[in-house]
Amino acid sequence: MDRILKFCVLLTLVGLADASFTKHDFGRCEGAVRNWAHSSLDKEIREDKHTLRDLLFFLHVPRTGGRTYFHCFLKKLYPSSLECPRSYDKLHFDPSKPNCRLLVTHDDFSITSKLPRERSSVVTILRDPISRVFSTYEFSVEVAARFLVHPNLTSATRIAGRMCSKTKGVSTLDIWPWKYLVPWMRKDLFARRDSRQSRGLPIPKSNDFYDMEEFAMPLHEFINHPVAEDIVHNGATFQVAGLTNNSYAAESHEVRHCVQKYKILGKYVLQVAKVKRLDDMLYVGLTEEHKESASMFANVVGAQVISQLRAPNASMTSVDNIGHSSLSNSEPDNFEHQNSTLNSRAIETSSSEATESKMTVGDLTEAYEDCISSLRKAQTQRRFFSLKRISPVNFSTEARLQVSDAVLQQIRSLNDLDLELYEYARDLFSNQHKNVLQKLTEERWENISIMTNWKLLPSMITLVFLLSFSLTVNMRRRMLKVKM
Numbered sequence: 288m289d290r291i292l293k294f295c296v297l298l299t300l301v302g303l304a305d306a307s308f309t310k311h312d313f314g315r316c317e318g319a320v321r322n323w324a325h326s327s328l329d330k331e332i333r334e335d336k337h338t339l340r341d342l343l344f345f346l347h348v349p350r351t352g353g354r355t356y357f358h359c360f361l362k363k364l365y366p367s368s369l370e371c372p373r374s375y376d377k378l379h380f381d382p383s384k385p386n387c388r389l390l391v392t393h394d395d396f397s398i399t400s401k402l403p404r405e406r407s408s409v410v411t412i413l414r415d416p417i418s419r420v421f422s423t424y425e426f427s428v429e430v431a432a433r434f435l436v437h438p439n440l441t442s443a444t445r446i447a448g449r450m451c452s453k454t455k456g457v458s459t460l461d462i463w464p465w466k467y468l469v470p471w472m473r474k475d476l477f478a479r480r481d482s483r484q485s486r487g488l489p490i491p492k493s494n495d496f497y498d499m500e501e502f503a504m505p506l507h508e509f510i511n512h513p514v515a516e517d518i519v520h521n522g523a524t525f526q527v528a529g530l531t532n533n534s535y536a537a538e539s540h541e542v543r544h545c546v547q548k549y550k551i552l553g554k555y556v557l558q559v560a561k562v563k564r565l566d567d568m569l570y571v572g573l574t575e576e577h578k579e580s581a582s583m584f585a586n587v588v589g590a591q592v593i594s595q596l597r598a599p600n601a602s603m604t605s606v607d608n609i610g611h612s613s614l615s616n617s618e619p620d621n622f623e624h625q626n627s628t629l630n631s632r633a634i635e636t637s638s639s640e641a642t643e644s645k646m647t648v649g650d651l652t653e654a655y656e657d658c659i660s661s662l663r664k665a666q667t668q669r670r671f672f673s674l675k676r677i678s679p680v681n682f683s684t685e686a687r688l689q690v691s692d693a694v695l696q697q698i699r700s701l702n703d704l705d706l707e708l709y710e711y712a713r714d715l716f717s718n719q720h721k722n723v724l725q726k727l728t729e730e731r732w733e734n735i736s737i738m739t740n741w742k743l744l745p746s747m748i749t750l751v752f753l754l755s756f757s758l759t760v761n762m763r764r765r766m767l768k769v770k771m
């Protein structure tokens with residue numbers, strides 16, 4: 288009896304201590320997060336955020352399609368001599384290369400502490416968080432599967448190490464977050480293959496490619512793993528805020544852990560990400576609104592880069608066109624198959640025309656369309672060959688429909704901050720889009736009114752005719768649809 292009583296007292300005490308620790312811990316966390324938010328919110332408001340400054344920083348959130356912007360827009364605008372060195376090696380990163388004007392990395396916002404802040408413009412692209420998680424999972428598995436050509440994990444890892452040093456340290460395996468995700472998946476794929484081989488060829492239990500544990504880590508296992516918590520979930524918010532696991536700011540790790548532990552603290556991070564980051568950016572695109580985003584990028588960013596580089600004082604003679612880093616070296620994704628680099632020449636040609644010739648926004652858009660289609664072809668081919676190694680697994684948008692609601696719901700809940708940030712970005716985008724359209728229309732009308740109205744009359748008539756024609760056609764089409 289006595290003993291039981293003592294035991295109960297002990298339990299209560301432990302419980303109390305626990306509760307007070309939790310309370311204390313929450314207080315500490317709240318303090319850390321609020322301090323961080325406060326110091327971020329303190330900074331002065333930017334007036335001229337619509338004007339491109341000397342340095343363009345492309346904050347590349349993984350799996351948002353930023354790579355195509357880099358190859359198909361920015362590489363055509365900037366000669367490689369103006370590209371800032373990328374920060375693969377954080378300890379020795381020195382962005383102060385004289386004259387450097389373009390920085391594209393997966394680094395988070397905290398890298399701006401190393402940049403001349405008042406002379407930098409930031410741009411980014413955001414994507415629907417659910418799609419981004421899917422894509423991150425698929426890409427991790429895809430890249431890791433390429434290593435299955437090797438007989439065992441030991442030799443695959445050795446080859447990978449050699450590949451890194453050969454490409455002077457620039458491959459997917461060096462770049463955050465892939466430097467964590469790919470080796471993790473690679474180890475996992477080899478383990479599953481070994482177990483398949485020892486048990487004979489298995490027949491998959493399900494027809495859901497995202498849940499074939501005999502061949503690859505199922506999606507639900509991926510999203511619940513601590514590594515995914517570290518670097519995948521709410522990844523866009525943390526990156527925009529400057530709080531990723533890859534951050535330059537010392538306090539960021541505590542802040543991030545606190546926000547992951549106490550969801551209620553997320554509101555501070557969101558507030559900073561919205562009004563102190565996205566609001567101040569020169570451009571925010573959306574992966575989903577691909578066409579509008581690209582056209583806006585050309586008109587908002589492209590047009591300004593063109594006129595900036597052409598200005599007399601831009602003074603960067605375009606000497607460096609010979610020393611172009613080839614696609615296979617500079618691009619994180621291309622470290623293997625020679626097959627898929629076939630198209631790289633098509634992608635590289637006509638680089639940085641802006642400095643040499645009279646490139647216009649129209650030319651830029653046209654070059655972009657060509658470039659993006661060859662890039663996409665190359666990507667599809669790579670994916671096909673990689674996934675063949677873990678056949679029957681084959682990821683696609685249709686296959687995603689097999690994934691259960693429970694898993695989707697869980698992804699949503701693990702990415703609550705990203706979902707809210709994405710909604711915010713959508714609003715921002717539609718406002719920006721409206722403004723740009725309005726400005727373009729105004730410019731066009733100004734140009735038109737400069738010309739004499741008489742000269743214009745025939746083309747006006749044609750325009751009106753074309754407009755009414757397309758209206759009729761559309762209407763007829765709609766009616767047909769209704770009938771069917």
Ligand SMILES: *[C@@H]1O[C@H](CO)[C@@H](O)[C@H](O)[C@H]1NC(C)=O
Nearest residue numbers: 437438439440441442443445
């Ligand atoms: C892995 O493969 C290499 C190359 O075939 C071989 O030399 C080595 O013995 C293998 N290692 C193991 C642990 O099986």
Ligand SMILES: *[C@@H]1O[C@H](CO)[C@@H](O)[C@H](O)[C@H]1NC(C)=O
Nearest residue numbers: 467513514517518532533540
């Ligand atoms: C970042 O995340 C990876 C993967 O979980 C982990 O190995 C690494 O130690 C983390 N880095 C920091 C600074 O937390």
Ligand SMILES: *[C@@H]1O[C@H](CO)[C@@H](O)[C@H](O)[C@H]1NC(C)=O
Nearest residue numbers: 341595598599600601602603
């Ligand atoms: C343009 O360059 C000249 C000489 O390099 C310099 O003296 C001048 O201040 C520059 N003008 C601007 C607006 O930067």
Ligand SMILES: *[C@@H]1O[C@H](CO)[C@@H](O)[C@H](O)[C@H]1NC(C)=O
Nearest residue numbers: 623624625626627669672673
């Ligand atoms: C390269 O492409 C050819 C034909 O398209 C194919 O037969 C070959 O297997 C590919 N090589 C690799 C390493 O994927």
